[in-house]
Amino acid sequence: MRRVVVVGGDAAGMSAAHQALRSARQHGRELEVTVLETTHDTSYSACGIPYWVSGEVGSREALVARTPAEHRRLGVDLRLGARAISVDPAARRVVYVGPEGEHRLDYDDLVVATGASALVPEWACAGPGTPAAGIQVVKTLDDGAWWLRELAEPGLRVVVAGGGYIGLEMAEALLARGHQVTLLTRSRVMSSLDEPMSGRVQAAVEAGGVTVHLGAAASGVERSADGALCAVRAGELRVAADLLVLALGVAPATGFLADLDVPRSSYGALRPDPQGRLADGLWAAGDCCEVRHRLTGEWVYLPLGTHANKMGRAVGENLGGGTLAFPGALGTAITRFAAGASYVEVARTGLGLEEARQHGLDAVETTTEGTTASGYHPAAEPIALSVIGERGTGRLLGAQIVGGRGSAKRIDTVATALWHGSTVLDLAWSDLAYAPPFATAWEFVSLAARRLAERL
Amino acid sequence: MRRVVVVGGDAAGMSAAHQALRSARQHGRELEVTVLETTHDTSYSACGIPYWVSGEVGSREALVARTPAEHRRLGVDLRLGARAISVDPAARRVVYVGPEGEHRLDYDDLVVATGASALVPEWACAGPGTPAAGIQVVKTLDDGAWWLRELAEPGLRVVVAGGGYIGLEMAEALLARGHQVTLLTRSRVMSSLDEPMSGRVQAAVEAGGVTVHLGAAASGVERSADGALCAVRAGELRVAADLLVLALGVAPATGFLADLDVPRSSYGALRPDPQGRLADGLWAAGDCCEVRHRLTGEWVYLPLGTHANKMGRAVGENLGGGTLAFPGALGTAITRFAAGASYVEVARTGLGLEEARQHGLDAVETTTEGTTASGYHPAAEPIALSVIGERGTGRLLGAQIVGGRGSAKRIDTVATALWHGSTVLDLAWSDLAYAPPFATAWEFVSLAARRLAERL
Numbered sequence: 001m002r003r004v005v006v007v008g009g010d011a012a013g014m015s016a017a018h019q020a021l022r023s024a025r026q027h028g029r030e031l032e033v034t035v036l037e038t039t040h041d042t043s044y045s046a047c048g049i050p051y052w053v054s055g056e057v058g059s060r061e062a063l064v065a066r067t068p069a070e071h072r073r074l075g076v077d078l079r080l081g082a083r084a085i086s087v088d089p090a091a092r093r094v095v096y097v098g099p100e101g102e103h104r105l106d107y108d109d110l111v112v113a114t115g116a117s118a119l120v121p122e123w124a125c126a127g128p129g130t131p132a133a134g135i136q137v138v139k140t141l142d143d144g145a146w147w148l149r150e151l152a153e154p155g156l157r158v159v160v161a162g163g164g165y166i167g168l169e170m171a172e173a174l175l176a177r178g179h180q181v182t183l184l185t186r187s188r189v190m191s192s193l194d195e196p197m198s199g200r201v202q203a204a205v206e207a208g209g210v211t212v213h214l215g216a217a218a219s220g221v222e223r224s225a226d227g228a229l230c231a232v233r234a235g236e237l238r239v240a241a242d243l244l245v246l247a248l249g250v251a252p253a254t255g256f257l258a259d260l261d262v263p264r265s266s267y268g269a270l271r272p273d274p275q276g277r278l279a280d281g282l283w284a285a286g287d288c289c290e291v292r293h294r295l296t297g298e299w300v301y302l303p304l305g306t307h308a309n310k311m312g313r314a315v316g317e318n319l320g321g322g323t324l325a326f327p328g329a330l331g332t333a334i335t336r337f338a339a340g341a342s343y344v345e346v347a348r349t350g351l352g353l354e355e356a357r358q359h360g361l362d363a364v365e366t367t368t369e370g371t372t373a374s375g376y377h378p379a380a381e382p383i384a385l386s387v388i389g390e391r392g393t394g395r396l397l398g399a400q401i402v403g404g405r406g407s408a409k410r411i412d413t414v415a416t417a418l419w420h421g422s423t424v425l426d427l428a429w430s431d432l433a434y435a436p437p438f439a440t441a442w443e444f445v446s447l448a449a450r451r452l453a454e455r456l
Numbered sequence: 457m458r459r460v461v462v463v464g465g466d467a468a469g470m471s472a473a474h475q476a477l478r479s480a481r482q483h484g485r486e487l488e489v490t491v492l493e494t495t496h497d498t499s500y501s502a503c504g505i506p507y508w509v510s511g512e513v514g515s516r517e518a519l520v521a522r523t524p525a526e527h528r529r530l531g532v533d534l535r536l537g538a539r540a541i542s543v544d545p546a547a548r549r550v551v552y553v554g555p556e557g558e559h560r561l562d563y564d565d566l567v568v569a570t571g572a573s574a575l576v577p578e579w580a581c582a583g584p585g586t587p588a589a590g591i592q593v594v595k596t597l598d599d600g601a602w603w604l605r606e607l608a609e610p611g612l613r614v615v616v617a618g619g620g621y622i623g624l625e626m627a628e629a630l631l632a633r634g635h636q637v638t639l640l641t642r643s644r645v646m647s648s649l650d651e652p653m654s655g656r657v658q659a660a661v662e663a664g665g666v667t668v669h670l671g672a673a674a675s676g677v678e679r680s681a682d683g684a685l686c687a688v689r690a691g692e693l694r695v696a697a698d699l700l701v702l703a704l705g706v707a708p709a710t711g712f713l714a715d716l717d718v719p720r721s722s723y724g725a726l727r728p729d730p731q732g733r734l735a736d737g738l739w740a741a742g743d744c745c746e747v748r749h750r751l752t753g754e755w756v757y758l759p760l761g762t763h764a765n766k767m768g769r770a771v772g773e774n775l776g777g778g779t780l781a782f783p784g785a786l787g788t789a790i791t792r793f794a795a796g797a798s799y800v801e802v803a804r805t806g807l808g809l810e811e812a813r814q815h816g817l818d819a820v821e822t823t824t825e826g827t828t829a830s831g832y833h834p835a836a837e838p839i840a841l842s843v844i845g846e847r848g849t850g851r852l853l854g855a856q857i858v859g860g861r862g863s864a865k866r867i868d869t870v871a872t873a874l875w876h877g878s879t880v881l882d883l884a885w886s887d888l889a890y891a892p893p894f895a896t897a898w899e900f901v902s903l904a905a906r907r908l909a910e911r912l
Contacts, residue, residue, distance in 0.1 A: 420878060
């Protein structure tokens with residue numbers, strides 16, 4: 001009986017655990033799978049928290065894909081409130097602190113799936129990594145519950161630090177709950193977009209009622225005599241505030257592995273091989289890892305549930321005797337911002353123009369504006385698509401979308417073309433679906449690609 | 457000065473005409489472009505007619521992408537009411553009947569872009585190809601105007617003969633106008649789908665209030681003493697009716713070329729090479745042509761504006777001195793049916809299961825049901841995706857979607873993968889966009905592909 005211990009009971013860890021059991025059954029192996037989870041929640045959607053805070057999702061339970069009981073019923077030995085503190089890879093032993101103190105657990109294979117922790121700058125901390133009064137991150141279900149409690153009464157002044165996905169989604173949630181929102185962002189809104197596309201998103205966010213400060217990295221807070229938060233500072237800027245959302249990104253939760261000699265980035269992200277292997281008997285998957293970018297071949301940090309699920313599945317399949325490799329990623333991402341009459345969808349895939357040029361590529365970009373349906377049809381919504389290609393080779397490099405309802409998911413068409421190393425011209429001439437309520441006769445993605453192809 | 461004559465002033469013809477002028481300018485050539493158009497309309501959206509009939513589109517003009525005046529302003533010598541009746545390819549001369557009688561026109565290059573005519577069975581005709589009283593097709597803007605006149609008062613009993621795209625779209629339009637609708641279809645509803653997916657569409661159409669008869673090929677009509685339509689027959693079946701929509705498909709309008717020795721199908725569809733050339737000095741594009749299927753390499757008839765635009769553009773580019781080839785098609789198509797609370801989107805691409813097996817392929821299919829967004833998010837709509845792949849090679853062969861709002865356009869992801877010869881597994885592991893309002897963490901297309909991959 002081979003013993004697999006998985007550290008972390010969310011997307012990657014639980015995918016690994018269950019796929020290991022399935023794969024073992026298929027390959028006639030016997031496997032015992034133990035999962036150590038720090039919190040008391042398993043398999044929950046961190047991405048869904050802003051929609052729970054906004055009220056669109058009605059309950060904490062709705063965000064849980066599988067409860068501890070369900071995992072146990074499926075054969076996983078799940079230990080909650082269990083924090084791994086050290087690993088001895090030579091002895092194949094992991095030490096964790098559980099509700100009844102310190103435990104040692106021997107393993108044959110250890111899967112590190114500890115995910116990531118939200119960044120909390122020192123000035124925002126009460127204790128190590130713990131936000132001070134009036135300040136919170138958006139990472140765990142407990143964080144979500146915290147926000148629901150604090151935001152119960154409308155009309156609060158809330159500052160959001162960070163203009164990325166979580167920042168935008170929380171701004172939407174806060175407006176939906178009737179609060180006043182100020183967004184501070186170090187560079188620009190959605191800095192994973194090139195500047196012109198970022199500007200379109202910013203305009204929609206401002207139109208929705210958010211006060212936006214660019215180039216404003218939150219640097220401290222002010223408190224009243226009773227210790228309550230009263231303002232957030234960003235250099236010279238001072239914004240009066242009752243609450244502060246920290247949406248500054250996440251970092252891999254790999255501190256307990258600091259002594260181990262395994263491939264990792266400067267900031268601790270693990271770098272497993274495509275099968276998920278870090279070293280003999282040691283595996284990793286999910287937000288504690290970097291992934292290989294399909295276009296550049298470089299390691300990139302893309303902490304996202306979709307990769308975590310896939311990486312976990314690959315590790316599990318391999319643990320059970322199968323063969324499966326995580327094929328890398330393109331940096332595809334999507335979100336929306338909705339507030340009153342202001343509605344914008346945002347998506348990206350592959351390399352941006354700046355990014356492509358930083359990689360020494362002779363990149364060319366074209367932004368095309370159009371509609372998601374035939375212009376005469378009431379379903380038509382505006383869409384702007386920035387397509388990036390390489391001069392000379394004609395290779396497709398990436399795309400960014402900002403538009404109305406039904407616009408952003410078109411990024412998948414570009415992502416799929418990118419996945420297969422498509423040229424821009426090939427994307428232009430693809431056979432995409434057309435009917436008046438759904439597209440223009442030159443499908444918009446094709447049209448935008450055609451415009452760029454003419455310039456390559 | 458090279459003389460190009462284009463026969464047909466809709467999508468393919470006008471794309472060819474304008475691209476020829478652009479391409480000639482780019483390549484320093486002089487070109488004179490004359491377009492002969494039978495009707496008095498140019499560049500109109502035939503696909504949009506049902507939405508004009510339904511009232512979603514407010515005017516005839518809205519369906520016209522470019523008016524005759526606009527075409528002329530862009531340098532096209534446009535002759536309206538001009539029907540080509542014969543071509544002498546040796547003399548390079550075309551004969552047409554215009555408002556002032558018969559004309560001869562010499563050309564260096566002739567582009568046949570005559571499109572297709574709606575099928576009118578003999579029992580439905582008053583004269584050759586002309587529908588009798590109470591019966592009409594849905595092809596030209598004049599047809600649309602006819603329907604709007606006839607349908608002005610609600611409560612009529614309307615029979616739709618044909619369960620394909622136009623049939624479904626007209627059923628929707630008729631219900632929107634308050635009429636009673638009976639749909640007669642020779643085989644099943646949307647027979648371009650495999651039977652189980654077709655059944656899902658049928659259920660939605662019936663839920664929307666349409667009476668559906670399968671296996672019912674319309675075979676005749678009955679008239680009252682005053683000659684008015686009173687019933688439609690389909691073999692033994694008799695359906696009381698005030699009006700009959702003929703949505704039985706279209707046939708290439710190539711009768712005037714019957715004597716020419718050019719590559720064509722048994723039913724008259726032209727078969728130009730990828731550049732659009734039929735013979736020396738003779739070109740063709742659009743709905744009068746077949747296209748090459750990318751997967752089977754076979755000629756298929758896919759009369760659709762999106763191919764017409766592309767084929768016309770390729771011909772025009774080549775006429776002006778450039779080089780451009782139409783790369784074939786996959787049979788991607790999309791539509792919807794909406795009536796009251798019943799709403800369904802439908803899409804397909806590539807080969808169906810039946811079709812693949814008819815081609816001797818060892819095809820396997822899996823239908824997966826899921827949601828377009830995270831199950832806990834209010835944006836989640838049902839989606840069913842049938843994915844077809846080849847055993848052994850693991851090659852992706854096709855897909856069909858039936859689902860709610862925002863479901864069907866996901867077909868483009870599959871179409872793009874197919875375009876690049878993807879395996880089913882590669883589609884499963886692609887980097888598609890995920891966020892709770894837009895997708896599940898295992899993006900639904902990937903999930904469905906993964907399920908099929910496990911069976912290949």
